[in-house]
Every structure is written in structure tokens, then in C-alpha cells.
Amino acid sequence: MTSPSGLSRSLIRDRTWNFFMDAIVFACLFALIYSVVAVARYWFSAPVAAVQISLSPWAIPRYAFYSLVRMIVAYVLSLVFAIGYGYFAAYNKRVEGPMLAVLDILQSIPVLSFLPGVMLAMVSLFPSRQLGVEFGSILLIFTGQVWNMAFSFYASLKSLPRELMEASRVYRFGRVQRFLQLELPQGVIGLVWNSMVSVAGGWFFLMACEMFVLGKRDFRLPGLGSYLQSAAGAGDSTAITWGIIAMIGVVILIDQLVWRPAIAWSEKFKLEQVDSSSTHSSAVLNLLRKSPLLGRLRAGITAPLMERMYVSSARAEPETKAPPSNWRKGFVVLGGIIALLLILHGVFQGILLLKGITRDEVLTTLESAGATFLRVVAALVIASAWTIPAGVAIGFNPRLARIAQPIAQVAASVPATALFPVLLLGLVSLGGGLNTGSILLMLLGTQWYILFNVIAGAIAIPSEFREVADIFRFSRVDRWRTVILPAIFPYLITGLVTASGGAWNASIVAEYFHFKGQVLSTFGLGAEISAATDAGNFALLLLSTIVMATLVVSVNRLVWRPLYRRAETRYRLEA
């Protein structure tokens, strides 16, 4: 993991929009969440039967395949959407501000709290049960992974060097050529790294939503996640072992077959004019490059096809800016008014729904938010306490890094939600409750972000700094205070931002669990969301989701953004 940017939740540093924009986006969101919930309630009555999950190890390949297909469909959807969104935001000055605000808020929202709503809506939408649940899981994975990719593409379009843009204009590139030869190549590196993070996040959600109990209803999708959950529920340790091995195998396989080649290939798109020694290589990529079949495919199909596109886009007159006709303007205005009315209606209905909530419920929600907040803080503190020293040690010691980094990467890429049932089994047998246990579960999913960023930060410390510390015989405390901590600060913040978002999300599955036919839960906002789902209490679900989203966004705004700015200005290594 050489690029820390690949691990980061993108934090928008300079706000180009104002408070009202946030308020509007929030209103839209409120309306959206309500409508999801409302649709779900409307279709609630459709009967659903459960799929039986076989615990035989021989069933694993089939389940792994099903899980994989869901991932791929969701990822392709996200990629297309991200590119479209980024492109549109970058080139339309008028909507740029609102679109960025939407991105910033949506990526802070705990997607898992949508899970019940989306699932119910989808299941009811498609009478053929399987399709509905499948769509639901795909939609959830999509909403979990698309935002950082969209932001990455937007940011790379915005950072296109001016002279390259001018070259493409002066040489009269058409839209297609500009996209294929300038904009897409510029965005590739960011997209690849962010895709890795997104897909890892996708596994997290997939595992959570493959098997899902809602009151008396039991939604199951045949897949690795449901296999592991069923195995843990049955206490079948052989099945658990096989399931985990399969999970790790799939993750490693994807890493080797997809991400390594993709990273090595994307090196080509580095925006540098000087050859730096290539840091990534992939045997698979080399094989692909030499493959005669692929070569023939390219010569026979893709090349002529591209040629067609270039020629047709060259014929189309570039850069003719016809002023939008009145007819179109009117259409846009009308659309805007309708959208506004719908949003207002959604907000109004949402408020009506919330009116049914008693004061006690509001108080409990706020208290439980406090409890979860404390757990998130505890998880972050514990994670920092071990990852900072460990990360610095690994970063300073290349030999240790060679051993530790691959292990940590594998450990990190196993979705925490897949391990929850297994860990829970251990917790229950030890007699521990979920109160502290949920902290452990949050930790599992989030500590890696901090570890990898700290390692990257420690590696980036120039050796001169450490030599200065040696020559002047800095004490251990001074060494940490004046050299190490300030130097890794920006990386640490990036890691913490991402980790805190992950911890909030994890709380929904960590604080409330269906296990062996009973419910394990503890007091917290995540538990409240899950419990409200179970009970079908939509007012409470809406309230607690909004509370969580508000909390996450405010913590980002009030804590992380100022820290990030400080990291950018004061603690940046390059002068």
C-alpha cells in the first residue's frame, strides 16, 4: 500500500458551498430516507420465505460465486455512476456546489441504516422474491462504494494540467477523443485505488445484508456471508473454518487477479514527465499483455470500433455552444419545481411521521447516540494505541515491513461483518456481553485504516529527520514529540477520519445481533436502528437514522475538517 490516498475517505477541504446548501441537501436526504421507509411500509405485506443455506463445504464455491456476482454488478454500476457524476459536476459550474455537498454528506451517512428500508422496498417491488433481495443488496453495496469513486474522478478532472487542456482544445479534440485520451486516463489512478477501498467496503455490506432478519421475516441470499452466519448460528466449527478459508481465498484471489494487475497497469497513467522506477509489477498483467487472443481481439474488434467513434466525433462540429432554447429552459425550470415540491412533500410527510414519537423516545435516542459515540471514541483510542507504535515500527524497519505488510493486508481485506458471527460465538462462550463486545467488533473493521496510514506516514519520514534525532541524542519522548508524531500527523488524520466513519457504520451490526434464535443487543444508536427495523417502528427508524447522519456529519465538520486543514498547512513534509 504505497498510496495513502487510496485508503482515505475523501474529505473536502475547502467548502465552496454555504450553510444553506448543507441544509437543502439535508432536507433532500431527509425526504429520501423517508420515501425509502414509506415505500417499504407500503409493500410490507408481501409474504417472504427463507432460503435454506446448506452448511456442506461443497456448497461453498457456489455461494462464493453468488457473492462475487453481486459484487461485480454493484461495482460496475458504481463505476459508471461515479464517472458520470464526477464528469457532470466538474463541467457544470452551476450545479458543482450542490453536487459536492451531496457527495460530502452521502459519504458520511451510515449506509447500513438504509438496509432494512431498501430491503423491504426491493422485496416488495419484485414479487419474485429472489430478485428483490438481490437488487436490494446490490443497491446497498452501490450506495456504500460509489461516493469516494465519484469524488476521486471529479478531483482528477479538476486537477487536469492547464496546458494539456489547451493542447486538446487547440488540436480540436472531439468529446469522445477528449474523454478517452485526456480525462479518463487522468482519472485512472485515482479510480483504481478508490475502487480497491470501495470494493473492500462492498464486501463489508454484502456480508451484512446477505442474511438478514426482520421481525419474523428472514431474508437470505445464498452467499458466503449467509453461509458464515448460518454456520456460526449452528455452532458448526468445521463449516466456519471452511467459510473463513473460502472468504480469505476469494479476497486474495481478487487482489492478485484484479487489483495487482490494475495497479501495475495504471502506472502508465501517472502524470509525470520523468521516468521513475516502476514500483508495482504483476505477473498476471504481463501474461495478459502477451496474450495472442487478446491481441487479436483488440486488432479485430476494439480498434476498429474506436476508430469509428473517433471519426464520427471528429465529424461532429466541436465547441459549438448553442444557447439553450426557451423550450429547454422551461423544461429545466419545470423539473426543478417538481423536484422541489416532491422534496417539500417528503420533508413534510417525514415530519408528520416523526410527530408520533414521544419525548421519551427522543431522549432515549439521544442517550443511545451518546453511548455509541463513546464506543466509537473508545474503538478509535484503542486502535490508535496499538497501531501507531506498530505502524511506526513497521515503517521504520523495511525487513519487518516485508513480513508484516502482506499479513496485515490480508487481515484487513477480510470483511469484518463476515467475522462478526464467529467472534460473537467466542464472546458468548466467554460470557462477555455486547456492551464491550461491540467495541471489539468496531475495532475489527476500522483499525486497519489507521495502521496502513501510519505505516505510509512513517515510510515517508525523510531519513535526515531521524539522523538529526540521533545526532542530537533526542530522548524517546522528544523523538516522538518533535519528529515522529508531527511527521505522521496528516496520515494519521486521514486514517482516523476513515476509521471513525467505519466505526459508526459498524455500530449498526455490532450492537444488535440475531444469534441462535435470540437477540443479543446493548444500549446504543446502532442497536436502536436495528431494533426499530425489527419492530417495524418506522418513525423511530427515521429518527435514529437522521440522528446518526447528523452526528457523523457534524463530527466531520467540527473535528476532522479543522484538523485536516491544520495537517495540510502546518504538518506537510514538502516545504
Next chain:
Amino acid sequence: MPEPLIEARQVEKFYDQPSDNRIQVIAPLDLAVYPGEILTLLGPSGSGKSTLLRILTGLSQASAGQVLWHGSPVNGPCENVSIVFQSFALFPWLTVLENVEAPLKARGVAPDERATRSVKMLDSVGLDGFESAYPKELSGGMKQRVGFARALVVEPEVLFMDEPFSALDVLTAENLRSELLELWEDKKMPTRAVFIVTHNIEEAVLLGDRIVVLGKNPGRIRTDFHVDLPRPRDRKHLRFTKIVDYIYQVLTKPDGDPALTLSGPASGSTSTAKYPMLPHARTGGIAGFLEILADHNGREDVYRMADYLSFEIDDLLPIVEAAALLGFVKVTEGDVEITPAGLEFANALILRQKELFRNAALENVALLKQIKSGLESKSDHTLPDDFFHDILDEHFTEEETVRQLETAINWGRYAELFDHDSERKRFFIPEERPSQPENVEVGTET
């Protein structure tokens, strides 16, 4: 007079400010490019020469006035021009051949013809065998050759070059210049005129059939003349050095002066009272320059000074301007002469130098005076950046405002007039500290 290929009529560039003050980048000017000439456009940084190039090519729009291409007005990028960029602007993910082919692709040229034309063009700039290399594998000179090939492959009527040699080392630049001239003289280029923007005076005289010199703040034509030296031109030739010296004279003349002419009148402009602009020179540079000037008996040709220091005008002119602003030197007819104050400064020790600098700055530099008195009028002796930023951005572009403040901070710190906290973005006057021991050894700072 033949008909011009491109003609700018009363073209100007400005940015409107919320108040009625507008920031003028280029004052209204007329400029025409004629077939058969290499025109070099010379000017110090901030004279808007790159902006002018972009207006002429249609890449950016003039705020007022008209650009005519064969007599008809231009909207959007011109039909048949090319640009060679300072930073090469090659697409790093495309091979050399693909880079050259890209503009042909945009015109819908068929694959076979595209390849043949591109390979031929690459051959003529000496790049045969490099077709499948990526730009990052090439040296700077090679990259710019690819830039040439890409520009020429579309057979442009006018070839625009934006400081094409300034990112290259001296030898490579010299080599490429002579090859460009060779292509031009032997008519191997399908091009009818070449327009080169540069800040290197010798380069302008080496290449140009016609030289246009821009003044700055706002950008305007200060002189426009033909060079009738035969090619290849010899730097040591008396006429050559005379032209170079003349250009230095034009450039060091105070900006308010009417345009100088060598042959024929140039279009000048009326300049209004301007907010005084700080030249972007570091205090260390000013001190070093004065010390060297004192060693040269206090008087020297600017041109010889630049040659001696191997500085380009963009490096030297701000220093000369700063020294003149502080009253340490006088500039006449391309010569700099040190004043008594300057001589005292050059011979003083560092603490005394700071004192002299402080006095000169408070006397002559409006912005520093303004910051100082602003700070003193406040009881806590601090003011935010925004306060001065708002004053300055009435007069300068955003970029220039930031540079003005940076320079002011550098000078103010050196003169110990005030200090600046970059984190809180505030200017402040530091508390008086107990005086330092007097016997501190100090060296001269350059």
C-alpha cells in the same frame, strides 16, 4: 504590405471588480502577424504575453476588441494553428507516435494516412526510432521535438510557441533553436508564420524577423521593430549586441514612459495612476546585487550585469526595480548606477544593512508603510491578512495580490518592521524583546 494572417484590433484583457475599479492585464493594443515572418514577443513576467498568445489563438477570449483570422472574426480556437507549449503538454499515457497522431485523429484522418504523416514528421525532427517510446522515457529536448512534430503534423498556417525553450538546458535549447531555424529557412515547415513568446532577449534577437516588446502593468506594446541581421546570427556581432542593449533600455525605462521607438511608431497607450507594485525580489537578492554592483565601481550596463550573473531578465529586472524603488540605484539608458545610500548599504554589516533597508522601505514603499501604520493604529498590533488582501485586490489579480503580500512579508520581516503568522493568517508587530548582546558575529547575507 501583404494581408495579415492574424490581426488583433484594440484587443484588451481586464477583470471587472465589484467596485468600478477594474484590473487591467492588457491595455488595448493592435498587433498583426504577417506571412513569411518569425515574430518574437518579448516581455517581463506579468506583461501578459502568454495571455496575448492565447487570445490570438482563440484559446481565450479578449475582454474587448477583435481578433481577425484572414479578416474574419474568431470565435473559439482558430481553425488552423498549433501551439508548442513551454511544458511540452504531451499526453504521458500515449506513445510518441500516438501523441503526434492525436491531432490528426481529431480531424478524422484515416489510420494509414495518419501513421504515414506522423512518422514522416517525426523523421524530420530527428526522432525516427522513438515512435513507440513514452514521453517520460525521453529527455527534455526530445520531448520538445515531439511537441514540434505534433504541432507541425497538422500543417498549421501559423505556429505559435509559448516559451518553447525555457524548460530546457542551455545547450539543448541552442541546438533546438538552430534546428527550428533550419526547418524554417529550408521551407521544410508547411507554416507561413511563426509566433514565439519568450522572456529571453538573446533568443528573441537570434530568432526574430520582427520583435515586439511588451511592457507590464498593464501589458502594452513598448516597441515593435524589424531585425535585418542576416542568418545565422552571431551573438558577438556589433549590431546584435546593439539590438540587445536597446531592448534592455526599453525594458528598464520606467513603465509610465511613453513607448520608445527604434524604427517607426509603435502603438502606445495612456497609462493612468496606478497603485505602486512591489517588484518580486528577495531581500537577499537585492543585497547581493548591490554588493556586486559596488565591486564594479558602482556603474554597469544592465545587459552586462545579466550576462555576468547569467541571469535572464525575469530574474534580474525585479531586483533592479526593487533597488531603484528603495533609492539604492538609479537606472538610466540601460545602465544601473549605485547611489550613495546604496553604496552605504553595500558596505554595511548586516544589522546596519537592516536599518538602512528599514529606513529606505518606510520612505519609499507604500505598501510597507501602509501595513506598518495599520498595525500601529491597533491596540493589539495585529491585523488579519484579509484586511490588506482586500485593499490590494482592488488593484491586482488574485494571483498577483497573493504575490504582493508574500513579497511584503519577506521585506517586512527582513526590515524587522513587522512579522506574520501564516497559520492564523495575521500580520503583527512582535513584542519588544530584551536587546541582544552586541558582540554577535554576523556575516553578510546573500
